Amino acid sequence: MEPVRKQTAAQTSSGGRPRSPRIHQAILKAAVDLVLESGSRAISMDDIAARADVGRMTIYRRWCNKAAIIMDAFVARVDPGTLFLPARSYTESIRLQMRSMAKAFRGKDGALIRALLAEAQFDPRLAVELRDRWTMPRRKMAISYFQRGIKDGLLRSDADPDAIIDILYAPIYYRLQMGTGPLSDAYVDEIFDHAMKGLRKV
Amino acid sequence: MEPVRKQTAAQTSSGGRPRSPRIHQAILKAAVDLVLESGSRAISMDDIAARADVGRMTIYRRWCNKAAIIMDAFVARVDPGTLFLPARSYTESIRLQMRSMAKAFRGKDGALIRALLAEAQFDPRLAVELRDRWTMPRRKMAISYFQRGIKDGLLRSDADPDAIIDILYAPIYYRLQMGTGPLSDAYVDEIFDHAMKGLRKV
DNA sequence: ATGGATACGATACATCTCGTATCGCACAAG
DNA sequence: CTTGTGCGATACGAGATGTATCGTATCCAT
Numbered sequence: 001m002e003p004v005r006k007q008t009a010a011q012t013s014s015g016g017r018p019r020s021p022r023i024h025q026a027i028l029k030a031a032v033d034l035v036l037e038s039g040s041r042a043i044s045m046d047d048i049a050a051r052a053d054v055g056r057m058t059i060y061r062r063w064c065n066k067a068a069i070i071m072d073a074f075v076a077r078v079d080p081g082t083l084f085l086p087a088r089s090y091t092e093s094i095r096l097q098m099r100s101m102a103k104a105f106r107g108k109d110g111a112l113i114r115a116l117l118a119e120a121q122f123d124p125r126l127a128v129e130l131r132d133r134w135t136m137p138r139r140k141m142a143i144s145y146f147q148r149g150i151k152d153g154l155l156r157s158d159a160d161p162d163a164i165i166d167i168l169y170a171p172i173y174y175r176l177q178m179g180t181g182p183l184s185d186a187y188v189d190e191i192f193d194h195a196m197k198g199l200r201k202v
Numbered sequence: 203m204e205p206v207r208k209q210t211a212a213q214t215s216s217g218g219r220p221r222s223p224r225i226h227q228a229i230l231k232a233a234v235d236l237v238l239e240s241g242s243r244a245i246s247m248d249d250i251a252a253r254a255d256v257g258r259m260t261i262y263r264r265w266c267n268k269a270a271i272i273m274d275a276f277v278a279r280v281d282p283g284t285l286f287l288p289a290r291s292y293t294e295s296i297r298l299q300m301r302s303m304a305k306a307f308r309g310k311d312g313a314l315i316r317a318l319l320a321e322a323q324f325d326p327r328l329a330v331e332l333r334d335r336w337t338m339p340r341r342k343m344a345i346s347y348f349q350r351g352i353k354d355g356l357l358r359s360d361a362d363p364d365a366i367i368d369i370l371y372a373p374i375y376y377r378l379q380m381g382t383g384p385l386s387d388a389y390v391d392e393i394f395d396h397a398m399k400g401l402r403k404v
Numbered sequence: 405a406t407g408g409a410t411a412c413g414a415t416a417c418a419t420c421t422c423g424t425a426t427c428g429c430a431c432a433a434g
Numbered sequence: 435c436t437t438g439t440g441c442g443a444t445a446c447g448a449g450a451t452g453t454a455t456c457g458t459a460t461c462c463a464t
Contacts, residue, residue, distance in 0.1 A: 016439030017431045023441085041324035044421060055442040060423070091402065117379065118323035121316050122243035127381070135380060156396070156403050162383065163373075163392045164401055170376035171368035177319065178337060179329070181364065190365045194358070198400025199366055200293065201358050218410030219460040225412085246450055257413040262452070 004068040004125050006061065019062070026052040027059055028073040031066070036108055040070060040115035067119040067126045074112040075133050078104075083141040090154045094145075095192045098168060102188045105176050110183070114176060139165055167195050206270040206327050208263065221264070228254040229261055230275040233268070238310055242272060242317035269321040269328050276314040277335050280306075285343040292356045296347075297394045300370060304390045307378050312385070316378060341367055369397050 030052035034043045045066060049056040063069045087093040105113065113134075120127040139162075146164050149155040155164070171191045175183050232254035236245045247268065251258040265271045289295040307315065315336075322329040341364075348366050351357040357366070373393045377385050 015433055015437060017433095017441080019440065039324060045423090046421080056422095057424090057443085058441055061440080065422090114323050118320040121320035121379065122241060131380070131382075135382070139382070153403055155401055156399065159396055159401055160392060163389075163396050166373035166376055166382075167369055167393060167397055167401065170372035171365075174368055174372035174375055177323065178333070180333075180337070180341070180368075187365075190362060191369060194361055194365050195369055195397060196400055196402040197358065198398055199357055199361055199369065200398040201355055217408060217462050219412080219462090221411065222460095247452090248450075257415095259414085259453090260412060263411075267451090 004064055004129055005072065006064060023052070023054055023058060024062070027054060027062070027069065028076065030054075031069045032073045032077075032108070032112065035070060035115060036111055040066065040119070065123075067116065067123060068129075070112060070115055070119075071126065071129055071133070074109070074116060077109060077112070078134070083138060084145050090149055090152070091196065094168070095189065098172065098188045098192055099185050101169070102172055102183045102185065105172065106183050110176055117173075117177070142169075168192065206266055206331055207274065208266060225254070225256055225260060226264070229256060229264070229271065230278065232256075233271045234275045234279075234310070234314070237272060237317060238313055242268065242321070267325075269318065269325060270331075272314060272317055272321075273328065273331055273335070276311070276318060279311060279314070280336070285340060286347050292351055292354070293398065296370070297391065300374065300390045300394055301387050303371070304374055304385045304387065307374065308385050312378055319375075319379070344371075370394065 027048065030048050031043075034047055034051055043066070045056055045059060048066070048069065049059055052059075059069070063072070084093050084097050087096050104110065116126070116130055116134075120130045142165050143161040146155060146159075146161040150157055150159060150161070168191065172183065172188070175181060175187065181187060229250065232250050233245075236249055236253055245268070247258055247261055250268070250271065251261055254261075261271070265274070286295050286299050289298050306312065318328070318332055318336075322332045344367050345363040348357060348361075348363040352359055352361060352363070370393065374385065374390070377383060377389065383389060
């Protein structure tokens with residue numbers, strides 16, 4: 001299986017003209033702008049090349065398809081910093097993290113992740129990339145955070161961190177894709193509160 | 203905005219040769235078979251026409267694109283019967299319904315709904331169709347079921363039926379698309395139990 | 405039965421997109 | 435200055451899309 005992102009030949013071997021980082025950024029910016037304007041399906045490699053004022057071959061030298069460009073652009077946007085910031089309490093920190101993700105999904109990141117998720121359903125290589133570069137890093141951080149909460153007696157001891165993640169975060173993805181309602185803070189709070197308290201009447 | 207499914211001209215006006223229902227079914231079957239074999243992106247209208255042993259124009263006369271065919275085929279597959287079957291208890295009936303959906307998603311329906319969900323991210327008309335013909339009918343049934351549970355004091359009175367749906371069912375869609383693990387009955391039970399009991403230690 | 409209207413299969417066609425190849429020039433390292 | 439690669443431009447073939455058209459088939463109304 002060939003890689004989605006192509007090797008920088010000039011960096012691996014010795015001589016030759018190096019690839020321009022300026023062009024790299026121009027392509028990523030052009031791709032993001034066009035996706036937000038017209039949607040990822042409506043645009044072609046030609047469109048991106050024209051907007052970036054770059055030859056089409058220059059793009060194909062670096063990425064194998066549209067989705068790979070969007071993936072790189074998306075990952076470059078996300079803050080690689082801490083996932084859970086300190087708050088009033090352990091659980092409040094979770095709520096704030098959920099709100100922060102919902103806020104990102106309401107903006108440009110939402111349009112990009114929607115395109116990537118959809119495209120990943122058709123392209124197994126992209127699906128792997130999305131898992132490795134977006135989904136799993138965040139799940140790993142969340143798992144360790146939830147494990148601490150279980151250990152400290154703040155979350156139920158019989159809860160599986162993976163299930164906790166899915167219950168809390170899957171609704172955000174669901175609403176992003178289905179559009180059954182706004183991805184508001186009020187919605188996030190509703191999901192968070194009900195998931196914490198439980199749905200069954202005690 | 204033009205319709206995704208095209209009007210049966212022979213049925214609206216008077217005379218003329220009627221469209222063959224046999225051909226209709228042949229096209230739907232060919233589309234489903236090919237999607238399951240190769241994936242919806244890999245196949246073309248030509249492929250479907252060839253498999254159904256039908257002229258390409260005959261397909262375009264009825265549907266405007268691939269996704270519209272898959273949509274009709276998918277909706278024709280789903281049982282329009284009752285959503286929640288009686289079980290040992292009110293809440294057990296919810297669990298069984300979740301399991302039944304997960305089972306469907308493990309099979310052919312899973313591949314079809316994945317393709318439709320992905321395609322709907324690019325085609326607003328298809329997104330509306332998917333909402334109207336799949337998502338909303340089931341949400342409406344679930345809402346009325348959950349409202350009864352709230353009224354009967356089996357579910358928390360402060361819970362919003364929409365939020366309940368998302369907490370219980372979004373994880374199933376999430377795992378279907380992300381592939382973070384198997385869509386097993388054990389997983390469904392885990393989501394169901396934790397969502398019912400709540401995540402916070404009491 | 406007969407004529408009108410439409411479905412159907414087949415074919416052709418223009419258009420678009422993709423991915424590759426190639427040419428000439430630009431640019432950095434040795 | 436030579437070598438090796440990046441870069442823009444152009445051409446090319448393959449494949450898909452959506453439309454158009456032709457001759458035949460089939461149903462309905464008269």
